[in-house]
Amino acid sequence: MTTEPAKLCPVCGQAIRVDQTRQVQENLERLRREVEARADEEARRRLDEQQVQRTKDLEESVKQRDNTIFQLSESLERFRKTSEDLQRQLVEQKDAQTLGRLGERELESTLKSECPADRITRIRVGAEGADYLHEVFDGDRRCGAILWEMKNTNRFLDAWIGKLKEDKQKGNAEFGVLVSRAVRQRDGDFSKHGEVLIAKAQENIVRALASVLRNGLIQLAQRGLSTGDTELKVGQIMDYLTGPKFMGHLQNVKASLLKLEGIQRLERDYMEDHVWRPQQKEFAAITAAAGTLNKDVSEIIQS
Numbered sequence: 335m336t337t338e339p340a341k342l343c344p345v346c347g348q349a350i351r352v353d354q355t356r357q358v359q360e361n362l363e364r365l366r367r368e369v370e371a372r373a374d375e376e377a378r379r380r381l382d383e384q385q386v387q388r389t390k391d392l393e394e395s396v397k398q399r400d401n402t403i404f405q406l407s408e409s410l411e412r413f414r415k416t417s418e419d420l421q422r423q424l425v426e427q428k429d430a431q432t433l434g435r436l437g438e439r440e441l442e443s444t445l446k447s448e449c450p451a452d453r454i455t456r457i458r459v460g461a462e463g464a465d466y467l468h469e470v471f472d473g474d475r476r477c478g479a480i481l482w483e484m485k486n487t488n489r490f491l492d493a494w495i496g497k498l499k500e501d502k503q504k505g506n507a508e509f510g511v512l513v514s515r516a517v518r519q520r521d522g523d524f525s526k527h528g529e530v531l532i533a534k535a536q537e538n539i540v541r542a543l544a545s546v547l548r549n550g551l552i553q554l555a556q557r558g559l560s561t562g563d564t565e566l567k568v569g570q571i572m573d574y575l576t577g578p579k580f581m582g583h584l585q586n587v588k589a590s591l592l593k594l595e596g597i598q599r600l601e602r603d604y605m606e607d608h609v610w611r612p613q614q615k616e617f618a619a620i621t622a623a624a625g626t627l628n629k630d631v632s633e634i635i636q637s
Contacts, residue, residue: 416610437484437486438465438484438486440537441465441466441482441484441513441535441540442454442456442466444537444540444541444544445466445468445482445540445544448540448541448544448545449468449470449544449545449548451471452468452469452470452471452548453467453468453469453471454466454467454468454469455467455468455469464481464483464498464501464502464505464510465482465483465484466481466482466483466484467479467480467481467505467507468480468481468482468544470547470548470551470552472552472555472556475555477551477552477554477555477556478507478508478509478551478554478555479505479506479507479508479509480507480508480509480510480511480544480547480548480551481498481501481502481505481507481509481510481511482511482513483497483498483501483510483511483512483513484513484514484535485512485513485514485515485516485535486514486515486535487514487515487516488515488516489516490514490516490517490518494512494514495512495527495528495530495532498510498512498530499528499529499530502529502530503529508551508554508564508568509531509547509551509568509572510529510530510531511530511531511532511533511543511547512530512531512532512533513533513534513535513540514532514533514534514535515534515535517532517534522534523536523539524539524543524575526572526573526575529572531543531572531575543575546571546575547571550567550568550571554567554568
């Protein structure tokens with residue numbers, strides 16, 4: 335009886351009989367299928383994980399896109415409101431020549447703002463008298479009165495002075511003030527003509543004048559002076575108001591206002607160059623980025 339020659343196992347290298355090779359091949363084939371099955375399962379698992387991650391990434395991208403669009407919309411809305419506010423401010427902004435220019439309503443508003451404890455009464459249109467009766471109060475005590483006349487025209491008329499003087503005497507007011515947009519060149523921004531004070535229609539002048547006259551009337555009332563002494567002090571106050579000391583203070587206020595306007599103008603220029611224009615540039619970049627993001631997301635979804 336002859337023995338079948340032995341062969342070497344391709345896996346372990348040991349000698350096997352010929353009749354064992356079929357079993358070995360079957361085992362190897364089974365092992366190969368198992369390995370392939372495990373490999374396919376691992377590949378599918380990884381693919382599923384990748385798909386889940388891609389879905390998460392896509393959802394996150396969509397979320398970031400929506401958030402970016404929302405922030406962009408809010409930024410654009412804020413920018414729109416800022417632009418509207420700036421345009422309104424630019425329209426309302428007054429240059430150095432028209433700073434504080436007042437009309438009758440502005441005069442009333444300025445007086446009420448500067449002297450909130452006093453009574454400011456608008457004299458009925460067509461009635462005899464000035465435009466406003468300003469009654470000064472120290473608590474409940476009436477200390478005196480100021481008549482204010484507003485002239486918002488381009489030409490100054492001397493007749494206004496005599497008219498206000500008469501109104502002042504008839505109304506028993508201590509002071510009469512003519513506020514005019516037009517003043518005579520020789521008078522400047524502030525002057526005195528007899529019993530009438532003439533002031534250019536500028537807010538800083540009106541505020542300073544109202545404050546000084548009001549405080550003067552309160553102090554006169556507190557001293558309880560006689561009629562003659564009161565008239566004397568009123569004259570002295572008017573002399574002070576048209577003197578160099580008060581005018582110097584008034585010029586300082588005016589200079590400060592002009593400086594303030596210059597600072598505000600520089601601030602607007604700086605904001606336009608360093609804030610508003612860069613903002614517009616960044617808003618445009620955000621819009622472009624949002625468009626690219628939408629395109630990328632669409633490509634992911636369509637792929």
